[in-house]
Amino acid sequence: MANILVVDDEMGIRELLSEILGDEGHVVQLAENAQQAREARTQSRPDLVLLDIWMPDTDGVTLLKEWQRDGLLTMPVIMMSGHATIDTAVEATRIGALNFLEKPIALQKLLKAVQQGLTRNVEVARPIVPVARMNVSEVHNSIVASTQFSTTAPSSTSYETRDFSMGNHMHQNSQHSFNNLSFDLPLREARDAFERIYFEYHLHREGGSMTRVAEKTGLERTHLYRKLKQLGVESVKYGKRGE
CATH class of the missing domain: 3.40.50.2300 (Response regulator)
Structure with a gap:
């Protein structure tokens, strides 16, 4: 809002x-x-x-x-x-x-x-951390940090920002998922695991609205439905806010 x-x-x-x-x-x-x-x-x-x-x-x-x-x-x-x-x-x-x-x-x-x-x-410039030196917990912290935007007063050359943090429940679920994501998995399995977490995050953030999730992720709705079905992600449980 x-x-x-x-x-x-x-x-x-x-x-x-x-x-x-x-x-x-x-x-x-x-x-x-x-x-x-x-x-x-x-x-x-x-x-x-x-x-x-x-x-x-x-x-x-x-x-x-x-x-x-x-x-x-x-x-x-x-x-x-x-x-x-x-x-x-x-x-x-x-x-x-x-x-x-x-x-x-x-x-x-x-x-x-x-x-x-x-x-x-709400775009905020963030330092780039070399991926090769990041463990799973650091990857998680970096991604969660990117969803929490500064509420300090802006300078005359930057846009004002607002806090869009997900809340403790989603934060804990995300942390648990990331901590259980192994980089030793085959690429395809690791990618599927990451995509599952990614789409669950956006579904939670958008209250289950497939229209908004499609816009956020850059996917057509039909492709999004197929992708969620393939990953075993149930969009209904996130509660639809109306599309």
Whole structure:
């Protein structure tokens, strides 16, 4: 779940985007002009902003420049417009916008852009540890660490992050699985064992939603179903949140 700010002077678009994103489990704030957007940015520190270009008081590109100038562009911003030119889209991207959506916005394009933005928002650079010198416990600790994102205040050049740790129960199951994973296994068996842990982790994290797991893992749903069946992973036990 993320905190998303929608800035658009058209009430119908604000309400539509709020409904769609709310159904996806996000908390949505609405602003109808640049001044309201400034206040919301200061008060709630959104994880992502959907920003319309053409607004009556201050246009979206000008507001984007303002945030960039003042060091406030610490979250992904997706620009929206039904009348912008290619030059405008290029300028917004150059300033720091992550993406550009043309109105009317297709549902799949919207959800994909939002997902990409939120994924970018939680990326944290981590040191690379030479694999040859890592034992099983170290491999486990490295992978678990990659799911726990910093909640410290960001610099002006990095996106704000949120904590997405899995919880003690999943952590213990993951640790147990990794500690029992032997590097002495034949490659195919070791790969199957790792993939089983990998998919169980994503199923737990996404509440059993096959749609979300497919997006996270980059697999088509049909391929994902076949893969889970092959590995003996039961997706039902993770409880579906709705797809």
